[in-house]
Amino acid sequence: MTARTERTARALIDRCGETYAAQAGIRLRDTPAPLYQTLVLAHLLSARIKADVSVGAARALFDAGLRTPRAMAEATWQQRVDALGVGHYRRYDERTATQLGDGARMLLERYGGDLRRIRDEAPERLREYPGIGPTGVDIFLREVQAVWPEYAPYIDERAKEGASRLGLPRSPRGLTGLVRDRDVPRLTAGLVRVSLDRKLAADVTELARA
Known part of the structure; x- marks a missing residue:
């Protein structure tokens, strides 16, 4: 864990860490x-x-x-x-x-x-x-x-692709060590979004450097 990776994880959550369920209006x-x-x-x-x-x-x-x-x-x-x-x-x-x-x-x-x-x-x-x-x-x-914690941390291949794009660790342990337990679903949602959008990944990287 480094200060850079922690800043990147926080920037990711701040920029695009809303879960898809929350975006859809689901109170999970x-x-x-x-x-x-x-x-x-x-x-x-x-x-x-x-x-x-x-x-x-x-x-x-x-x-x-x-x-x-x-x-x-x-x-x-x-x-x-x-x-x-x-x-x-x-x-x-x-x-x-x-x-x-x-x-x-x-x-x-x-x-x-x-x-x-x-x-x-x-x-x-x-x-x-x-x-x-x-x-x-x-x-x-x-x-x-978040509500079925026996499956946490659930970091699938799509999320790992996002982690690679941001220079973050790909392992569940490495990623979850960057954030609080309650923020893992938001971190994962953000990773999925940057895996699908290179510009968004660049925005997160820039935000982490600010």
């Missing part, structure tokens, strides 16, 4: 509704669409009242398509609307709509949800590590 707690909302967000973020569009689509779904598996399952396919359209999530809207409905029904039937029931086996069980592959699992666990 270890309760069924926010956990489900985070899974929906992970589903949208794992597609090849800009992250801001995916976050906007998640907010549009939640604004339309589709915040729980029950509400998502009871909505019509067209209502889900329309909400995704409001969020400008149009490239995969029809397929995603189908997957969201199928996934909500599956969660209700198998787990009573409560993701806490798969907490111990989350990396495997999350793959049962339509549209969630390895990337979606990574996104979900990055976001929920």
